[in-house]
Amino acid sequence: MMNRQGRPSTPGDASSGAVDTVLGHRGLDHEEALIFEQGQAGRSGVDLPDVPAMASRLGSLGRKGPIGLPGLSEPQVVRHYVRLSRRNYAIDMGLYPLGSCTMKHNPRLNEKLARLPGFADLHPLAPLSTTQGAVEVMGVLAHWLKVLTGMPAVALTPKAGAHGELCGIMAIRAAHVARGEGETRKRILVPESAHGTNPATAAYCGFTVDPVPATADGRVDLAALKAKLGPDVAAIMLTNPNTCGLFERDIREIADAVHGVGGYFYCDGANFNAIVGRVRPGDLGVDAMHINLHKTFSTPHGGGGPGAGPVVLSAALAPFAPLPWVVEKDGRFELVEDDKGQSFGRMAAFNGQMGMFSRALAYMMSHGADGLAQAASDAVLSANYIQARLSDVMTASFEGPCMHEALFDDRFLKDTGVTTLDFAKAMIDEGYHPMTMYFPLVVHGAMLIEPTESESKESLDEFIAVMRRLAEAAKAGEVERFTGAPHYAPRRRLDETLAARKPVLRWTPPAPAKAAE
Amino acid sequence: MRYLPLTGDDRAEMLAAIGAPSVDDLFRDVPEAARLSAPVDLPYHLGEFEVEQAIGAMAAKSRHSGVMASFLGAGAYRHHIPAAVDHLIQRSEFLTSYTPYQPEIAQGTLQYLFEFQTQVALLTGMEVANASMYDGSTACAEAVEMARRITGRHRVVLSGNLHPHYAEVIHTLAALHGTEVVSKPAAPAGEGDLAGDVDGETACIVVQYPDVFGHVRDFTALARAAQAAGALLIVAVTEVVALGALVPPGAMGADIVVGEGQGLGVGLQYGGPYLGLFAARAKFVRQMPGRLCGETVDATGRRGFVLTLSTREQHIRREKATSNICTNSGLCSLAFTIHLSLLGEAGLVKLAALNHARAVTLADALAGVPGVEVLNDTFFNEFTLRLPKAAAPVVESLLARGILGGVPGARLWPGDPAADNLLIVAATETNSEAEIAAFAKTLAEVLA
Numbered sequence: 001m002m003n004r005q006g007r008p009s010t011p012g013d014a015s016s017g018a019v020d021t022v023l024g025h026r027g028l029d030h031e032e033a034l035i036f037e038q039g040q041a042g043r044s045g046v047d048l049p050d051v052p053a054m055a056s057r058l059g060s061l062g063r064k065g066p067i068g069l070p071g072l073s074e075p076q077v078v079r080h081y082v083r084l085s086r087r088n089y090a091i092d093m094g095l096y097p098l099g100s101c102t103m104k105h106n107p108r109l110n111e112k113l114a115r116l117p118g119f120a121d122l123h124p125l126a127p128l129s130t131t132q133g134a135v136e137v138m139g140v141l142a143h144w145l146k147v148l149t150g151m152p153a154v155a156l157t158p159k160a161g162a163h164g165e166l167c168g169i170m171a172i173r174a175a176h177v178a179r180g181e182g183e184t185r186k187r188i189l190v191p192e193s194a195h196g197t198n199p200a201t202a203a204y205c206g207f208t209v210d211p212v213p214a215t216a217d218g219r220v221d222l223a224a225l226k227a228k229l230g231p232d233v234a235a236i237m238l239t240n241p242n243t244c245g246l247f248e249r250d251i252r253e254i255a256d257a258v259h260g261v262g263g264y265f266y267c268d269g270a271n272f273n274a275i276v277g278r279v280r281p282g283d284l285g286v287d288a289m290h291i292n293l294h295k296t297f298s299t300p301h302g303g304g305g306p307g308a309g310p311v312v313l314s315a316a317l318a319p320f321a322p323l324p325w326v327v328e329k330d331g332r333f334e335l336v337e338d339d340k341g342q343s344f345g346r347m348a349a350f351n352g353q354m355g356m357f358s359r360a361l362a363y364m365m366s367h368g369a370d371g372l373a374q375a376a377s378d379a380v381l382s383a384n385y386i387q388a389r390l391s392d393v394m395t396a397s398f399e400g401p402c403m404h405e406a407l408f409d410d411r412f413l414k415d416t417g418v419t420t421l422d423f424a425k426a427m428i429d430e431g432y433h434p435m436t437m438y439f440p441l442v443v444h445g446a447m448l449i450e451p452t453e454s455e456s457k458e459s460l461d462e463f464i465a466v467m468r469r470l471a472e473a474a475k476a477g478e479v480e481r482f483t484g485a486p487h488y489a490p491r492r493r494l495d496e497t498l499a500a501r502k503p504v505l506r507w508t509p510p511a512p513a514k515a516a517e
Numbered sequence: 518m519r520y521l522p523l524t525g526d527d528r529a530e531m532l533a534a535i536g537a538p539s540v541d542d543l544f545r546d547v548p549e550a551a552r553l554s555a556p557v558d559l560p561y562h563l564g565e566f567e568v569e570q571a572i573g574a575m576a577a578k579s580r581h582s583g584v585m586a587s588f589l590g591a592g593a594y595r596h597h598i599p600a601a602v603d604h605l606i607q608r609s610e611f612l613t614s615y616t617p618y619q620p621e622i623a624q625g626t627l628q629y630l631f632e633f634q635t636q637v638a639l640l641t642g643m644e645v646a647n648a649s650m651y652d653g654s655t656a657c658a659e660a661v662e663m664a665r666r667i668t669g670r671h672r673v674v675l676s677g678n679l680h681p682h683y684a685e686v687i688h689t690l691a692a693l694h695g696t697e698v699v700s701k702p703a704a705p706a707g708e709g710d711l712a713g714d715v716d717g718e719t720a721c722i723v724v725q726y727p728d729v730f731g732h733v734r735d736f737t738a739l740a741r742a743a744q745a746a747g748a749l750l751i752v753a754v755t756e757v758v759a760l761g762a763l764v765p766p767g768a769m770g771a772d773i774v775v776g777e778g779q780g781l782g783v784g785l786q787y788g789g790p791y792l793g794l795f796a797a798r799a800k801f802v803r804q805m806p807g808r809l810c811g812e813t814v815d816a817t818g819r820r821g822f823v824l825t826l827s828t829r830e831q832h833i834r835r836e837k838a839t840s841n842i843c844t845n846s847g848l849c850s851l852a853f854t855i856h857l858s859l860l861g862e863a864g865l866v867k868l869a870a871l872n873h874a875r876a877v878t879l880a881d882a883l884a885g886v887p888g889v890e891v892l893n894d895t896f897f898n899e900f901t902l903r904l905p906k907a908a909a910p911v912v913e914s915l916l917a918r919g920i921l922g923g924v925p926g927a928r929l930w931p932g933d934p935a936a937d938n939l940l941i942v943a944a945t946e947t948n949s950e951a952e953i954a955a956f957a958k959t960l961a962e963v964l965a
């Protein structure tokens with residue numbers, strides 16, 4: 001059966017007992033055409049005043065032809081996006097155990113405060129005397145971040161974690177250059193378990209990436225690391241707690257060893273949420289660390305961004321921080337835009353992710369010093385609870401307590417015909433977003449589960465019951481339940497190979513002949 | 518604590534199930550000396566009302582654009598955002614979802630990204646567009662990196678009329694690779710032909726459209742000259758609404774078009790988060806940074822969308838990735854695409870025409886102020902004035918009279934005396950004709 005767009009719209013497969021519906025909708029689940037397949041020329045969802053007639057100053061460059069955008073009224077547009085929204089999973093709907101991503105609750109107070117016109121309706125180049133409210137938020141946020149990390153300085157402008165990594169590595173590079181060692185220090189050590197952004201950042205900055213192996217207990221191999229150290233090492237990029245969800249016990253020794261050869265310690269702080277308020281990275285020998293405000297401090301992930309990645313810096317690196325920055329003078333906060341000094345320069349236009357700063361500060365002030373530590377404790381407790389309750393039916397990759405996330409691998413699926421991917425897709429049928437799959441790379445078929453502190457015990461128990469039942473089903477040979485999954489999502493499994501082989505990256509109007517039929 | 522569901526009893530039961538005596542015991546891998554025994558020196562938790570009061574008091578210290586007539590532009594523009602935009606982007610399913618790595622339960626995000634990519638491609642006149650970058654400036658710097666990869670060359674020419682923040686970001690990144698960056702001097706009255714600056718070593722030339730002073734120029738000949746020399750033409754657009762009125766850069770032969778999408782849906786927000794637009798010729802798609810959403814089918818043949826061509830990206834390629842970008846500007850791209858869907862073809866064209874008309878009215882009014890020279894023959898919604906004296910103190914005087922009267926040259930080119938008397942002024946649909954008349958009158962008073 002074809003719908004108006006000439007697209008196949010068979011609902012589900014025959015074996016599920018589903019019936020064909022006229023338009024392909026299934027109850028509350030609506031098929032929704034592309035916005036380009038809807039609408040009429042001349043319709044608009046916005047009323048604007050008449051444009052006074054006057055001679056154009058566009059020179060010869062006034063647009064000659066149509067753009068090709070569809071026209072829709074407001075009710076049509078609202079319906080389109082509401083229908084689309086219903087095809088997404090979200091934290092507000094259920095546990096979202098994506099390890100490393102920290103899908104915690106996003107308080108709505110933060111949304112409300114970020115929209116105050118004193119922050120949201122400020123032009124980035126408005127006279128500094130008019131933007132005191134925003135600059136104060138930046139100053140207070142900087143203070144909280146410095147106290148929480150035990151670090152003397154912070155660069156607020158990086159726009160996400162990876163941008164923070166870039167900031168930290170550029171500061172490290174600038175420090176080496178200032179010492180006259182820019183040409184000699186060309187190597188950055190990156191553990192095999194690192195997130196992809198770490199090696200990508202190091203390479204982007206012109207360094208060679210030297211992988212450091214992990215030990216059998218999921219941590220950096222200190223002996224192997226030491227063997228790799230030398231006068232050409234610029235830095236180590238180490239995630240702590242690491243991407244296996246484990247605290248690097250030898251962290252001080254690692255820091256000392258790297259410092260011993262004149263290198264710096266960049267810490268990927270994506271997992272700071274596990275230790276915030278309980279451990280200060282400044283006490284661990286860290287020289288630079290980004291903080292994903294969209295993880296630890298709950299600014300919403302928004303389907304992929306935006307984020308913010310402030311970087312705390314040691315005294316040695318602080319002089320190289322990017323412009324602009326905030327200084328406090330007699331209780332007032334000032335934005336410094338052009339005092340270049342030793343700064344490595346500017347990483348982005350304007351002043352950073354203000355909309356994220358206000359949200360993160362609201363989150364911090366709501367929790368306070370006590371609540372942030374409690375949040376970290378609860379996140380760690382919940383992950384350990386999951387690890388403890390699942391270890392007999394799934395295979396935990398490492399022994400001992402984990403931090404904020406529990407890592408399993410696919411040994412328990414051996415000979416079942418079910419893969420990590422299949423297992424993940426079956427979780428969708430059970431009403432859950434899957435955990436992070438196939439990351440970190442150091443274990444086979446990784447399943448990284450991060451519950452965060454936002455889940456009640458009832459919610460954790462339900463999740464555990466589902467995971468146990470699925471693990472048993474896999475072992476009992478109920479293979480179709482997995483390989484055919486998801487059965488109950490808006491789409492069955494999507495063909496990613498086809499998408500990559502014949503990329504269709506935008507809508508194109510149907511050929512005229514077709515349109516005429 | 519209102520955000521933490523676990524009770525004392527829950528915690529005790531969970532510890533028992535784990536077999537740990539205390540939560541502290543779970544932190545036993547942390548070196549003893551680094552474990553804090555008491556909360557850090559910051560205030561304790563607060564109720565919602567108290568936080569709202571404290572942060573509200575900070576916000577109240579700003580004097581925001583809404584309470585004054587604002588003529589600020591230079592890379593960020595104040596446009597009216599329809600109420601439906603902010604409502605829709607706050608739908609939980611959009612706001613609180615992650616990157617669509619599980620496409621079967623993320624078709625909402627993926628379909629709007631596909632629509633967004635299509636809109637950006639249409640606006641810029643390019644074949645393909647990605648699912649967003651952090652902002653216009655970082656998109657621009659990434660475009661330069663991409664041109665280096667494509668051409669294997671390491672010399673970059675920047676128009677002097679490229680937004681100085683954009684140029685600085687390019688300089689910052691170029692320093693990492695020893696790329697030679699040739700920055701042309703700023704030309705407030707309009708830049709001459711740059712074709713002569715492109716040579717056989719040049720990877721790309723970067724121009725802005727309209728440029729930072731507001732001039733609108735045809736780059737068709739420059740594109741041809743660059744391509745004849747084996748270089749790429751990168752066009753940066755900092756005011757996306759302009760593309761509703763202007764010939765798209767793609768039609769001039771641009772190889773890569775980057776832009777700041779803030780003008781649609783996103784708002785001012787003191788500079789961020791913003792929305793980087795990135796579009797290119799299809800033949801360069803495998804060198805593009807960032808996420809791409811593509812069409813495919815599911816196991817039953819129904820159309821669906823997935824993230825694709827990820828072998829360019831850090832999570833697959835690690836140190837060989839085209840960029841390290843991971844989190845992008847997802848929700849801002851949603852705001853943009855909703856605003857643009859509401860406008861539609863007719864609405865965007867009219868919005869752009871209205872912006873242009875307001876700017877023409879403003880330019881004519883300000884040109885009548887004694888001592889003021891309008892430096893532009895062509896412009897969209899922004900142009901540059903040369904004042905008879907330094908612009909920064911004039912802006913302060915205007916502010917004292919309730920007008921945000923433009924961005925003084927000294928703010929963007931600090932320490933450059935040639936910029937001191939320049940004032941970059943923008944008008945949008947949010948500026949009434951009465952405001953425009955009042956601005957001209959006040960400027961005359963301030964300069965008198």
Ligand SMILES: Cc1ncc(COP(=O)(O)O)c(C=O)c1O
Binds near residue numbers: 195308
């Ligand atoms: C361990 C780790 N490092 C770095 C990043 C990159 O952060 P962002 O996505 O904010 O750029 C992530 C996020 O996915 C991460 O999990």
